[in-house]
Amino acid sequence: MELALSLGGDTQKSFSFLKKSTNNSSSHEELLTSSNKDLRFCMGLGKSNTTHELDENNGGRKILHLDLLPLSAVPLNQIMPSQIPFPWLSQNTAEPGLTNGPAGKVLDMNRRPIVLEEEAEEGADLSSPNSNSGVSSFQMEFSSIYRNGNSRSLIGKRDHSEAGDTERGVSDEDENNGLARKKLRLTKEQSAFLEESFKEHNTLNPKQKFALAKQLKLRPRQVEVWFQNRRARTKLKQTELDCEYLKRCCETLTEENRRLQKELQELRALKSSQPLYMQLPATTLTMCPSCERVATTTAAAVPTAAAATSATATNTTLSLAKPNLFPFPPAQVHAPQAAS
DNA sequence: TTCCTCCGCCACTTTACGTCA
DNA sequence: CGTGACGTAAAGTGGCGGAGG
Numbered sequence: 001m002e003l004a005l006s007l008g009g010d011t012q013k014s015f016s017f018l019k020k021s022t023n024n025s026s027s028h029e030e031l032l033t034s035s036n037k038d039l040r041f042c043m044g045l046g047k048s049n050t051t052h053e054l055d056e057n058n059g060g061r062k063i064l065h066l067d068l069l070p071l072s073a074v075p076l077n078q079i080m081p082s083q084i085p086f087p088w089l090s091q092n093t094a095e096p097g098l099t100n101g102p103a104g105k106v107l108d109m110n111r112r113p114i115v116l117e118e119e120a121e122e123g124a125d126l127s128s129p130n131s132n133s134g135v136s137s138f139q140m141e142f143s144s145i146y147r148n149g150n151s152r153s154l155i156g157k158r159d160h161s162e163a164g165d166t167e168r169g170v171s172d173e174d175e176n177n178g179l180a181r182k183k184l185r186l187t188k189e190q191s192a193f194l195e196e197s198f199k200e201h202n203t204l205n206p207k208q209k210f211a212l213a214k215q216l217k218l219r220p221r222q223v224e225v226w227f228q229n230r231r232a233r234t235k236l237k238q239t240e241l242d243c244e245y246l247k248r249c250c251e252t253l254t255e256e257n258r259r260l261q262k263e264l265q266e267l268r269a270l271k272s273s274q275p276l277y278m279q280l281p282a283t284t285l286t287m288c289p290s291c292e293r294v295a296t297t298t299a300a301a302v303p304t305a306a307a308a309t310s311a312t313a314t315n316t317t318l319s320l321a322k323p324n325l326f327p328f329p330p331a332q333v334h335a336p337q338a339a340s
Numbered sequence: 341t342t343c344c345t346c347c348g349c350c351a352c353t354t355t356a357c358g359t360c361a
Numbered sequence: 362c363g364t365g366a367c368g369t370a371a372a373g374t375g376g377c378g379g380a381g382g
Contacts, residue, residue, distance in 0.1 A: 185357065185370070203349085225372060228349070233370090235350095 186226070190216050194226050202231055 186194070197204075197212055204212065204227055206220075213220040 184372095191370095206348095222371080224348085226370090229371070232350080232352095 184222075186218075186222075190218065194223070194230070198227065198230050202234070203227065 193216055194212070197208075201208065204223065209220050209223050209227075212218075213223045216223070
C-alpha cells in the first residue's frame, strides 16, 4: 500500500519567502496575507522605498502604519481628527493652526517658533509667547546662526549633531555657558497632531515638514526626528506582531505534525496487524487540490511492505481534508491613506 | 561615465524625563 | 519626601543610497 500525504500547496513553492524578494512591494503585508492561501508563511520587514520619492507617489506603496498613539491621548472635545488642519492640505487657509485649534490652546513649545526661510528673510516676528506647556520650561537663547533644516549644507554632511544643534540654535556658546541641552517632551496636543499627520503620511517632504513645524511651533528637526522615531516604533511593533504570528504558526504546524505522525503510526500498526493487505493492490489516496475530492487509484504493484512504509510524508496523502493551519490572519499595521 | 556633494532615511545608541515601588 | 530602577521618548551618530551638478 502506498501512502501519500499532502498538506496541500505546491511544495516547490512553499517557503518561497526564503528567496529574497527583489520587489520592493513585497512588504510583510503582502507576504503575510499570502500565508492564508497555502502553507507558506512569511515574515518580511520590507524596507520602504526611498521616501522622498514616495511622498509624491504615496498611492502605490505599501507603507505600513500602526496607530500607537490614537487621539485618545487627547480628549475628543479638545481635538477632533477630522478637524485637524494639515497645512499641506489646506494651504490657503489662514493659519488654521492650534491657536484657535484644540481647546484654544497655543502649542508653544517653550522655544522660539519655527520660521520659514522666506519669513525670516521678511523679518517676520520671531518672538513667541512662552507658554505654559508644563512639560518643560526650558528656555533657550537662540543664537544668530539659527537656520531652518538646511543646516547640513552649512556645516557638512556628517555633522548631524551640529546640524541639529545649529538648527535648534544650540551653539557652542550655549554649551560654554553651561546651558546643558534639555530634552523636551512634546505636549499631548502636539503628539496627537503629529500622530494624525503620520496617519496621512508616514514620511514628510520638506514642505510638509516646515509647515507642520510652523503649525506646532516646533523646529523642523523636531518634526523630522519625531517621524523617524515614529517609523521606528511602527516597525518595531510590526516585528513584534510578525513574530507573534509566526510563533502561532509554528505551534500549529507542530501540532499538525504531531497529529500526522500519530496517524502514520496507527496506519503502520494496522498494516502489520492485517497482513492480508500485503496481497492487495496498493491504493493511493490523492486529493485534488482544487476541488479537494479524494480520488482512489490502484497502483500497479507494491512489492514489499517496506516500500509502502518508506513513503515519505511529503508525497503521501492521508489527509482527506486540508486542515486550516492558520486560522488567524496575520496582524498588520495600517497603511496610511494615500495622499489626497 | 565618473566623481562629488547634498540630503533624507535607517539602525543603533545615548540621554533626559516620567513613573513607580 | 528622597531615591534608584525602569521604560520611553527625544535626540545624537554613523552609514547608505539616491539625486543632481
